Amino acid sequence: xxxxxxxxxxxxxxxxxxxxxxxxxxxxxxxxxxxxxxxxxxxxxxxxxxxxxxxxxxxxxxxxxxxxxxxxxxxxxxxxxxxxxxxxxxxxxxxxxxxxxxxxxxxxxxxxxxxxxxxxxxxxxxxxxxxxxxxxxxxxxxxxxxxxxxxxxxxxxxxxxxxxxxxxxxxxx
Numbered sequence: 226x227x228x229x230x231x232x233x234x235x236x237x238x239x240x241x242x243x244x245x246x247x248x249x250x251x252x253x254x255x256x257x258x259x260x261x262x263x264x265x266x267x268x269x270x271x272x273x274x275x276x277x278x279x280x281x282x283x284x285x286x287x288x289x290x291x292x293x294x295x296x297x298x299x300x301x302x303x304x305x306x307x308x309x310x311x312x313x314x315x316x317x318x319x320x321x322x323x324x325x326x327x328x329x330x331x332x333x334x335x336x337x338x339x340x341x342x343x344x345x346x347x348x349x350x351x352x353x354x355x356x357x358x359x360x361x362x363x364x365x366x367x368x369x370x371x372x373x374x375x376x377x378x379x380x381x382x383x384x385x386x387x388x389x390x391x392x393x394x395x396x397x398x
Contacts, residue, residue: 257300258293260352261324261331265290265368267307267386268398269316287398290368290384292324292331300326305333305347307384316374316382322347329354343375357387359395 256262269284291306307318317340324331331350338345350370357367370384386398 256294257298258303258324258326260329260354260366261303261326262293263291263352263366264389265292265386266389266396266398267368267370267384269307270383270385271316271380272383287386287396289389290370290386292322295321300324303331305331305350316372316377316380317341318345318372318374320345322350338374338376341374341376345372345374347372348381352388359387359390359392360397361390361392361394363390363392363395365390365395 267288267290268286269288289308292303293306295302295304301323302321303324305318305320305322307316317338319339320333320336322331322333322336329352332347334346335344336346348371350372351368353367353369355364355366357365359365366388368384368386368388370382372382372384373380374382387395389395
């Protein structure tokens, strides 16, 4: 019995010493389209083109908006995806947009919208670095996008939100 306890103690000590190995610091690499690329939690407002008001009606729902680099991995083009293509919400987007990562902006005129097989135009798209304060008291990036779609050409949609942090309490806007 005494030998088994000594053997167990040596085994635990060996595991403890081998688990303490430190690895070199990992280098963080970003895609060429960073800081534009990311996942955002947003609300969508719309304004009539006639009066130009910033928010006539707001969505009660929170949507996920994603911007990510293309397979060509260049810094001047991103995919823009806003998942809202139901009968109640006619502003779903999935298409390519030109981007300027240095200025953290993106836009497109007459881009091919793969959700509705029609075009869309991003009049203004920008990521505001460090300008959002979320419920967890963290500071993160904010996003602001104004766009129109050929599916509903009488409206200008205004998207506002923040970069997704991964904390449960930040899953609200």
